[in-house]
Amino acid sequence: xxxxxxMIARRDGAVGWMIFNNPARHNAVSLEMWxxxxxxxxxxxxxxxxxxxxxxxxxxxxxxxxxxxSRFKDERQEAEAxxxxxxxxxxxxxxxxxxxxxxxxxxxxxxxGGGTALAVACDLRVATENSRFGVPxxxxxxxxxxxxxxxLVDLVGPAYxxxxxxxxxxxxxxxxxxxxxxxxxxxxxxxxxxxxEMAGTIAENAPLTIRSTKLTVNELMKDPAERDLxxxxxxxxxxxxxxxxxxxxxxxxEKRKPRFTGT
Numbered sequence: 001x002x003x004x005x006x007m008i009a010r011r012d013g014a015v016g017w018m019i020f021n022n023p024a025r026h027n028a029v030s031l032e033m034w035x036x037x038x039x040x041x042x043x044x045x046x047x048x049x050x051x052x053x054x055x056x057x058x059x060x061x062x063x064x065x066x067x068x069x070s071r072f073k074d075e076r077q078e079a080e081a082x083x084x085x086x087x088x089x090x091x092x093x094x095x096x097x098x099x100x101x102x103x104x105x106x107x108x109x110x111x112x113g114g115g116t117a118l119a120v121a122c123d124l125r126v127a128t129e130n131s132r133f134g135v136p137x138x139x140x141x142x143x144x145x146x147x148x149x150x151x152l153v154d155l156v157g158p159a160y161x162x163x164x165x166x167x168x169x170x171x172x173x174x175x176x177x178x179x180x181x182x183x184x185x186x187x188x189x190x191x192x193x194x195x196x197e198m199a200g201t202i203a204e205n206a207p208l209t210i211r212s213t214k215l216t217v218n219e220l221m222k223d224p225a226e227r228d229l230x231x232x233x234x235x236x237x238x239x240x241x242x243x244x245x246x247x248x249x250x251x252x253x254e255k256r257k258p259r260f261t262g263t
Contacts, residue, residue, distance in 0.1 A: 007036040008058070009043070014051040014203040015196075016044040023059025026110050028068035034088040041095040048262065051203040051210070053099055054195060055122060056106040057115075063105065066113025066136070089114065093148070096121045097218075100211050102202050106195040107131050108188065112170070116181075120151045123214065125182040126198065127173050128191050133181060134170040154221055156180050206244045207262035212236055 008019040018040050020027040029037075044053050057063040096103060096118065105111075105119040107127040112134050119125050119133075135152075137144055144165065153161045160179045164171070173185045186194045202210060212235035219227045239245055244260045251258035 006030065006033045007040060009040040011050065013200075014049060015199045016047070016050040016053045018044070018053065018055050019058050020056070020064050021058040022068070023057075023061065025068055026062035026065035027057040027059065027115070028065050029114055030068040031085055031088055033068075034085075034092045038088070038092045038095045041092070041099055045095070045099045045101075051101050051207050051262075052199040053101060053103045054106050054199055055096075055103065055118060056195075057108070060108060062110035062112075062115070063107040063131070064112075064115030064118055065110045066115055090147075093117065093121050100214065101207075102210060102214060104195055104199060106191060107182070108191055112136065116164075117148060117151070120155055120181075124198070126184045126186060126191065126195050127176065127182045128188040129173050129185055130188060131173045131176070131182075131185075132170045133164075133173075133176045134168065135164050136168045138165065138168040204257075204260070206239070206242075206248060206258075206260045208235070208239045208242050208244055212239055 006020070006022050008017075008021050010017045010019070018037065020029065020033065020037075022028055022030075022033065041053070044050050055063075102124065103122040105122040105125045107119060107125060109128070109130060110132050111119055111127070112132070113136055116133050116135050135144070149161065149165075152164065156164070156179045160181075171179070171181075173182065176182045177185050184194070212232070215235050216232045219229065219232055243263045244258075247260060248258050
């Protein structure tokens, strides 16, 4: 998979890593970065050997600090430019949500605006003690529509979501943990080891079970009329019909570690 200056994709065994690489601007995201992010995620989604995807930022000071405001004049000034930029960001978020395997946001430092939205769109979030979160839309005159807002409301509830949006202030890691915005907060020097261990644990589990569980949970988050329960049932049936189901039983009886292949 080719790399670009501002977006890096790499693979470590069964784990795909997508790294926002604009540390000079605290990994602020430009139009071309959003487009490349969608491409990387699509490639990961198609790769059956990848069982977990991790998103993080380069430089040690930020996960993603939001949109690159220095590019607003070129990318978000006129109505047509705004529409193009919005389409690119929507594509990136939708592609991230559609990745069939678990996604983990590995957060160090600033996680602001689009960074918070990216983290919320992931399945799991692990942050360092010095991480900072916030959505400064109210200080920039930006609008947040139902699709983007729903993910945050589903995660932290309407009261905390309103506080995040209304105040536009930054929240520290412990506040984020209390809200349910992140799953875990760890010391800075333990972040990569914690995420690597978490990803490794998930990758060793039965892939079809993980995929079917993610599908089911995501469908349950939709309005009842929009849920594809048939797809959920089909995914569960595929688990019981799989070689991995037989392998799991055999490993349990033989008191050994199972070797799942995703078939």
